Every structure is written in C-alpha cells, then in structure tokens.
Amino acid sequence: MIDLRGRHLISPNDLDLREISSIMSLAQSMQQNLSSYASLCRGKILATLFYEPSTRTKLSFESAMLRMGGNILGFSDASTTAVSKGESIADTIRVLDSYADIVVMRHPKEGAPKLAAQYSRVPLINGGDGGHQHPTQTLTDLLTIHMYLGRTTHLKVAFCGDLKYGRTVHSLIETLARYPGATFYLISPEELRLPPRLKEHLEQHSDCALIECRRMEEALPAVDILYMTRIQKERFFNEADYLRLKNSYVLDSEKLAQAKAGMLVMHPLPRVNEIAYEIDADPRAVYFRQAELGVYARMSLMAHLLGVDGL
Template sequence: MNNHKIRHLIEPEDFTLEELNEVVALGKKMYEAPAEYKRACEGKILATLFYEPSTRTRFSFETAMLRLGGSIIGFSDANTSSVSKGESIADTIRCMSAYADIAVMRHPKEGAPKLASHYASIPIINGGDGGHQHPTQTLTDLLTIKMYKETIEGHTVAFCGDLKFGRTVHSLIRTLARYNTKKFILISPEELTLPDTLKRSLKQDFDVELQEARYIEDVISEIDILYMTRIQKERFFNEADYARLKDSYLLNQSKLSHAKKDMIVMHPLPRVNEIAYDVDDDPRGVYFKQAELGVYARMALITKLLGVDVSC
C-alpha cells in the first residue's frame, strides 16, 4: 500500500461529522455519475469475510468494489474456510492482510471486527457485529436521508421494532444525535426496548428527548422519518418469546393514512412481517431505494479508507 495512514471503520464514531459528510457527499456524486469512478480502485482487492449470513451488505460491498474497478476474494460461509478448523480471527486477518488491500467483516460476536483491526495491516470495515454496531448501514441511512429530506439535521425520527438487539438502530440513533436530532420516538414491545445504557448515554451526551410508545398509530402523525426493523429470530434464546413478539408491529396503508405526506419509511431489510406489501407503492416507502444507495455509500467508504484520489 501507499503511505496513506490505515484507518478502520468499526463504529460510526470512528469518523468525525465532517468525515461522515464527506462520505455522504461523495456517495451522492457516485450515484449521480457512477461511470466517472469505474477505474478508481483498479488493481485493488476487497476481502469479504462473512461469518454470518448476509444479502444486502455482502452483495452491495461486492458490487461497490466491482463498480470501482477492483476485485473480490473472501467467503460467505465461515464453514468453507479454515475457521471450520479452528483458525483464530487474528490469524485469518493476518493472512488476509497479505492477500487483499481492504476487508469487510461480519461476525455474530460483538467486538470481532475490532479485534481483527488490531492484527490487520489493511483497513477493516465492520459489516455488522452481533447486536452491537452496523456502521456501513448507518452511512447508507445518512445518504438516504440526505437524498430524500435534503438535510440530515432537524427531523423527528422514530425507530420501530427490535430496538434491543437491532445493531442498525444502535449505530444510527447515536449518529443522528451527533447531527443534533433532538427528538426520537421509540416504538417497541416492552421486552425489546432500547438498552438502558444507550438511552442514558443519549441523554447525557446529547440531551435528546426520548419518547417511548407501544403502538405506531399512537405517534405516526408526529414522525418525519420512520425506521422500521424486523423482530430478529436469531437474537432470541427462547423460541416461544420470538413467536409471541414476531408479528407485534405491522405498518400498512391504513396506518400510513395518518402520517405526514412527506414522511419517509426506511428499513435496513430483510423485512418479515413489519411492512405490508401495500406500502411498497407508496412514495413514502423508500426502503428499496435505500438498499440501492448502499452500494454508493460503500463505494465512497472504500475509496476513503484506501486513500484513493477521486476528485473529478
């Protein structure tokens, strides 16, 4: 690699607000003129190390690198790698550092990508670690908000569903608080509320207003951005608890009829039973566009971490 200082993205707070804005702005440029960046990472290799299933995150990273002119190596099932033989994360990442220029890791254990970064000589990107963080989804979400609401600041944002284990929520809510969002509405079953430690830190660090609600229809008229999440079966130890809660919240046209005309509905996907199909044709439902924008957010991130000059 060149003399560019190695940076990692393990959680959104690894980047300053100025850096986040740079990535969002570049992602927007790449979305508007993708052909201008088709050779930006020519000769570079991305390693995708997915110890946990993924569709959008893995494929959007692979698409991002290919659209930048780079190449890909990696695995989508740890059982097809030497991990199945007991190889440690430290040893895996030492080897990957010799084979690739940058790596993205998804892992079911919280802190695994951070551990990998201590042994890496290439940039490491956290592609999601347990119920902890998902910083590249946050970049995708920021780009989506910028595209649809023009500004990231000043909105009333509601999070609905699994707020206890939802790593996308944990990453995004603190980031939006850094952007001076003053009011969040938290809609969830009592068993899946936002962790108390996170609520305390939001109030202490950012002085935000947190309004808790049990039903979407009670608060939908107040919301500018509604961020839906699924009830995550893989985070439950008790099958009965999952079965009892999995259909708790369903957004449909009937509920949307009480929402603002310019509200947007976001979702990191996959959806299960939380957004009815009759919402798909509503212009406020932007979740599939959000998934598309993830490619461009990740293109921008890859070039930033590799220190590639993309000034056009």
C-alpha cells in the same frame, strides 16, 4: 475529500461529522456520475469475510468494489474455512490482510470486528457484529435521509420493532443524536427496548429527546422518518420468545394514512411481515431505494479508506 487513508470503521463514532459529510458528498457525486469512478480502485482487492449470512451488505460491498474497477475475494460461509477448525479471528486476519487491500467483516459475535481490526494491517470495515453495530448501514441511511429530506438536523425519527438487538438502530440513533435537535420515538415491546446503556449514553452525551411508545399510532403523525426493523429470529436464544414477539408491529396502509405526506418509511431489509406489501407502492416507502444507495455509500467509504479519489 478528507483523508481517511488506512483507517478502520468499527463503529459510526469512529467518524466525526465532517468526515461523514465528506463520505456523503462523494457518494452523491458517485450516484450522479457513476461511470467517472469506474477505474478508481483498479488493482485493489476487497476481502469479504462473512461469518454470518448476508445478502444486501455482502453484495452491496462487492458491487461497490466492482463498480470502481477493483476485485473481490472472500467467503460467506465460515464452515468452509479454517475458522471451523477453531482458528482465532486474530490468526485469520493476520493471514488474510496480506491477500487484500481492504477487508469487510460480518460476524455473529459482538466486538469481533474490533478484535480483528487490532491485528489488521489494512483498513477493516465492520459489516455488522451480532446485535451491536452496523456502521455502513448508518452511512446508507444518512445518505438516504440527506437525498430525500435534504438535512440530517432537527429530525423526528420513530424507530420501531427490535430496538434491543437491532444493530442498525443502535448505529443510526447514536449517529443522528450527534446532529442538533433530534427527537426519537422508540416503539418496541417491553422485552426489545433500546439497551439501557445506549439510552443512558444518548441522554448524557446529546441534546436529543427520547420518547418511548408502545403503539406506532402514538408517533406516526409527528415524525419525519419511520425506521422499521425486523424482529430477528437469530438473536433469540429461546424460540418461544421470538414467536411471541415476531408480529408485534405491522405497518399497513391504515396506519400509514396517519403519517405526514412527506414522511419516509425506511427499513434496513430484509423485511418479513413488519411492512405490508401494499406499502411498497406508496411514494413514502424508500427502503428499496435505500438499499440501492448503500452501494454508493460503500463505494465512497472504501475510496476514502483506501485513499483514492482519482479526480
């Protein structure tokens, strides 16, 4: 296990590919032999600071720590904390980091976890900040890809839906672009395209190919992975824009019939209507399994950042 003790994880770029590989490797071992790790974090406390609603990420982190024998504390509604009285993030962290050994923070404001990490004395993990980054979802996605396809190189991946505010897309595409031979099909309405700066970064700093599409059918026959995302109501300032765009892309069996037999349908969840329920039974639909694997990815990450391996 590579030593990541004391480090923060704010962006997937905080980890090099060797470090990601170490996290994947331990996560796979944890998945195969869960009971061996039941006491790994005994005496450790995870603080979950969720300033924005979350189901999967929060519970997945809590499950991950509990499965390693640790404890949890935290909040999931900032209106019940001193934050509602106007407390700054710096003040909150400077107090809470003495209550826990590791912290995960979700915040609607972009850059909030980076700010918090500047004041935290314990490892701080970004659990999603606005439309910016979601690095632990990326670790979850990479683990899913690795377990189903056996590789993370030379992948053809279609990202579909909200590529502008979709933080899971931003984190994953930036990470997959660091592996050789990636081709990305970007399927979105004009208004929800990948942010220009991220696109420019990918073009300048990787060998990936970027292909912009308006229709799913243009990409489906070619890709190894279809990564669907929800059009997120909470990211729009104007409800009329949300209503106009929310049904832009829906994956149904007719469209899926055009995809390769071994293609993966992934989704960070929650879904609304962008994947028809009829798809759930298709063996290519791995999104619920993906959510399950998120627990092992987060267990491995926390074990690395806490510097415990116990084996």
